Structure formats: C-alpha cells, structure tokens
Amino acid sequence: MSKPLISARGLTKKYGDFQAVAGIDFAVAKGESFGLLGPNGAGKSTTMRIIAATSRRTSGELTILDLDPEERGPQVRAHLGVVPQQDNLDTELTVAENLYVYGRYFGLSKKYLKNKVEELLAFAQLEDKRDVKVDALSGGMKRRLTIARALVSEPDILMLDEPTTGLDPQARHILWDRLFRLKEDGVTLIITTHFMDEAEQLCDRLIVMDRGKIMAEGSPADLIKKYSTKEVLEVRFGSDRNKEVAPVIRELCDRVEELPDRLLLYVDDGEALLEEITAKKLHPNTSLVRRSSLEDVFLRLTGRSLIE
Amino acid sequence: MSQLALQVRGAWYFAEHRIRVMSKWKLIIGMIDFANPLFYLVAVGIGIGVLVTENSGNSGTDGVPYLTFLAPALVASTAISSAIDETMFPTLEGFKWRKTFYGANSAPLSGGQIAAGVFIAAMSRVIFSVTIYWLVLVSFGVLELSSWRTPLFVTLGGAAFGAVLMGVVSKVYNDDLFMSAFSRMVVTPLFLFSGTFFPLTNMPIYLQPIGWISPLWHAAEIGRHFAYGYEISNLILILHFTFLISLLIFGLRYSSKQFTKRLLK
Numbered sequence: 001m002s003k004p005l006i007s008a009r010g011l012t013k014k015y016g017d018f019q020a021v022a023g024i025d026f027a028v029a030k031g032e033s034f035g036l037l038g039p040n041g042a043g044k045s046t047t048m049r050i051i052a053a054t055s056r057r058t059s060g061e062l063t064i065l066d067l068d069p070e071e072r073g074p075q076v077r078a079h080l081g082v083v084p085q086q087d088n089l090d091t092e093l094t095v096a097e098n099l100y101v102y103g104r105y106f107g108l109s110k111k112y113l114k115n116k117v118e119e120l121l122a123f124a125q126l127e128d129k130r131d132v133k134v135d136a137l138s139g140g141m142k143r144r145l146t147i148a149r150a151l152v153s154e155p156d157i158l159m160l161d162e163p164t165t166g167l168d169p170q171a172r173h174i175l176w177d178r179l180f181r182l183k184e185d186g187v188t189l190i191i192t193t194h195f196m197d198e199a200e201q202l203c204d205r206l207i208v209m210d211r212g213k214i215m216a217e218g219s220p221a222d223l224i225k226k227y228s229t230k231e232v233l234e235v236r237f238g239s240d241r242n243k244e245v246a247p248v249i250r251e252l253c254d255r256v257e258e259l260p261d262r263l264l265l266y267v268d269d270g271e272a273l274l275e276e277i278t279a280k281k282l283h284p285n286t287s288l289v290r291r292s293s294l295e296d297v298f299l300r301l302t303g304r305s306l307i308e
Numbered sequence: 309m310s311q312l313a314l315q316v317r318g319a320w321y322f323a324e325h326r327i328r329v330m331s332k333w334k335l336i337i338g339m340i341d342f343a344n345p346l347f348y349l350v351a352v353g354i355g356i357g358v359l360v361t362e363n364s365g366n367s368g369t370d371g372v373p374y375l376t377f378l379a380p381a382l383v384a385s386t387a388i389s390s391a392i393d394e395t396m397f398p399t400l401e402g403f404k405w406r407k408t409f410y411g412a413n414s415a416p417l418s419g420g421q422i423a424a425g426v427f428i429a430a431m432s433r434v435i436f437s438v439t440i441y442w443l444v445l446v447s448f449g450v451l452e453l454s455s456w457r458t459p460l461f462v463t464l465g466g467a468a469f470g471a472v473l474m475g476v477v478s479k480v481y482n483d484d485l486f487m488s489a490f491s492r493m494v495v496t497p498l499f500l501f502s503g504t505f506f507p508l509t510n511m512p513i514y515l516q517p518i519g520w521i522s523p524l525w526h527a528a529e530i531g532r533h534f535a536y537g538y539e540i541s542n543l544i545l546i547l548h549f550t551f552l553i554s555l556l557i558f559g560l561r562y563s564s565k566q567f568t569k570r571l572l573k
Contacts, residue, residue, distance in 0.1 A: 052414060054410075054413055054414060054571065054572070055572060056572060073418070074318075074416040074417070074418060075416070077414060077415060077416045078415075078416045080414070082414035082415075084410065084411075084414065086407065088406065088407040088408055088410050088411040089406075089408075089411070090325070090329065090406060090408050090411075091406055092329050092332060092406075093328065093329065093332075097328065101324065101325040101328060102411065102415060104321045104324055104325070105318075105321050105322070105325075105412055105415035105416065105417050106415055106416060107317065107318075107321065107416075149411075153415075
C-alpha cells in the first residue's frame, strides 16, 4: 500500500465513562473504498466525525493527508466531502442554491460555481428540480443532493455516514449507482453502514465494528471466507419447534445459529444438508439455501444481528 | 492572506447564505418594517400622545411633545427586535431545526465564523429596519433630518443585544420553552422598563437597575441625545457608548465560543 491518506492508531473517544471508540487502528489508501460496518451504537459515526475534524478524539494518533485534524481542522475539512447521517440541507433554499452556498463555504468563486452547480445537478439527476425548494424533494433526492453538495469542492475523500438508511429499494439502487461511478473515477470513499449488502456492493475493504472496537478487517469476500461457510441453509420449523429440533440438527452440521424465527445452518453444501434433514423426517415449514453474507460474519463475530 | 482576513472571509461566506435566506422573505420583512412605525404613529400620535399632551402640555415629557420623546426609543427598540429576529431564529434553525450549522462546519467554516456570519447578516436587517423606521418618522415630521445620528448609533444597541443573544440561544435545547420564557420574561420587561415610554427616573429606584443593564435604555438615551438635544453630560454619553461597545465585544466572543462548543458536541 502506498502512503495512506488516512491513518489512525489507538483512536479513542470517550464521553464521560462511556467509551464510544475504544482504541482502533486502521489506514485508508488513496482511491480505496473503505467501509465501517456495525450495528447502531458501534462507534462508526463517532469515528467518522473524528476523521471529519468535527469532533475531538480523546487519545490516539490520527493523520489525514499528513495533517492532524485536531490542529488543522479547517485545512483538513477543505479536502473532505461529508455526507452526514441526517441531511442538513437548507430547506428554505432551492436545490441549486444549496449547492451554490455550500461551494461558497469553501471559498469557491461565483464563476466556477456557475458551471459546477450544473454539473452536480446532472450527476445527482436533479436537473429538472434545479429551482425547486428542497422541502419538496423526496428522501432519495435529498440524499443525492447532499452527496452532490459534498462533491462541490472536488474533495480528495468523500465520507458517507449511512448513505441509504431510510430509503426505499429503488432509491437505494440509484444512489449506489452514483457512488459506484465516483468509485470508478478514483474518489476515495469512506462509508459507514449497517446494511451488509451495501458494504458488499460498495466497499473494497472494511472493518467490522462493535462496541467501539474493530472485530475484523478485510475485503467482504475475505471476511466471508474467513468467518463463515460458503453457503447458509435457513430453515423454519415454526417458533415452538425450532428449539426442539436444534440439538438434532447440530449433529449434522458444525455451526447452527438459533434466531427467534429460524435456524441458520452453516455448511459448504446447503442442498446436501437439506436432504439429510429431510431424510431424518424433520420437515421444515420453509427452507432456503443462500450464499454467506457479511450479516453471517457479524453474527459469528458478535453473536448478534446487525439490525436488532 | 492574513489570519484575520481569512477569518472574516469565512464569516462573510456564511453571511451570504443567511442574507440569501432573508431575501426570500424580503416582501414580508419590508412590510413589517414599514408598517411598524406607521402603527406606532397612529396609536401614539392619535391615541396615547393626545392623552399625555392633554395632561401635561406640548412640552411635558422631557421638554418635548410625547411623540418626539418616544421616537428615538422606538427606533432603538426596532434595532433590538430586528436583532432578536435575525439572531434567535437562525441560531435555533442552525443548531436544531435544520442543522445547517453542522453542514457549514463540515466545510472549512469554524464555529466562530458561523457565529460572525449570522451576526453580519442580522446587522444588515437591523440597519434596514432602523433606517426605514427613522425615514417614516422623519417624513411625518416627528424627527428632523438632522437627527441622522440617532438611527446610526441606536444600531449599536441591536448589535450588542444580538451578539449576546446568539451565544445564549446556542445553549438552548428546548426551544419551545425558551422562546416563550424569553418573550415573557426578557423581551416584555425589557421594553417596559428601559425608559422607552417614560423616563427611567420616573420608576422607583429599585426598578431602575433593569434599565441600567438594558442595552435598550443605553441606546434610547443616546438616540434621544442626538434626536432633540436631550441633555446629558459627555461623561454619561461616553458611559452609554462604553456599555454598548463592551457588551458587543463580550457578546461576539461569547457566541463564538459557545458555537464552537456546541458544534463539537
């Protein structure tokens, strides 16, 4: 890896006695798409805010583009594009005006912004909403506008905190497509999410966080390979019987996770296991064979689901 | 570029944003700022003023007609109420309602620059309101054109009050409670007990300190001095100015600090 764009060692953030980030190490290279995956309260957003130079770390070392955000906050922020978890657009202004005033914060000239705003409207697919007040936009459109706004200064690093939370599936896919384009253009992305499919789609590499700590690190494929099996067989026997059947099934496969509504069986060949189960006259109400996902990795690492 | 110039530029960028938002309301702001002095002229000129004049003659209040006595204080109170509008609401909006301050702070702007930006924009409104108010009073013959220093200096009262208020509001989390408490417990007594409608010395001595700490009283006294030659010694005049300027400097520093603190939370 060439010299990292972001490098953190022993990064810690405490709020009183509570440790939101508990001494984490990571590095992000230029052009990389780096994810922070974990449930709510894992410390992802806090980590993001420290990187974004809008929150102070309690201890540890951190450099962004060779600068310490604590000492050179505004300078660091001049190189970042930030998409916060909660949109903070000015809903009294129009779509184009939001892009314009944000560009001015970076000291960009009116002349430069005239063209840049049009370019960003096209990127966000909001050209026909140009002069509409932000209030009137849908959730997905607001999100796209917030991302476009973060790009106004052509940042070295784009930071996205839960970019698609609260969006419907179609809006999520449009957003992923936009982010994928940025990734192809070589923009360094830092993304927090609690959606494993999002992390799999967008991240080259990720850290799995829980309770302020890093539980695992690697590419989505590596993590699945390391912490899960090739396939997962999901079976439902009905909430009462799941518990009853579990011990029998445990004899047939190495790892069984009991969830309230179903059993997850970790094997390399799901169909074969299903046949064995059926042969034992245990007939599940429903069954599904799927490939392992980051959700399974998380379950393995923490014993808990990502979305609780 | 020097550090100070950079700071000021950042503040100006945020002020640009605020002024753009204010300009969306230009029709309403214009109507309010024009209608307010007219309402007072009618109410006081025809109503209360006549009553006061009947009781104490045409030079009964401080040696001038009641309306003339009142006019500079009304210009001063306009400075303060416009300053309240343009600092309190934007601050609540920026931290709470729309969280726009957090957006600006993710860009290179600091808490201090955001506070200064809100202040600059608020002052543009204060200057506008005060000028309109004064022009209306002049055109109805209540004040002379030669009283031009009155609107100029009472603006300082709005500036001082607004600067402090931004810092106070940046600490507010329960906005409903704050707004009703503020209007009942601060704004109303401020207007009633600051020597606006009658000389402060008419009040019992134990109530006069409300006026002494009120920017409105200091601004109104300065305003009266420059409006109709209300006599105060140079020393007192300097004290009035010193109070307002000190409050302004304190307010700007305090707000800058509070904004930075809340953004870091």
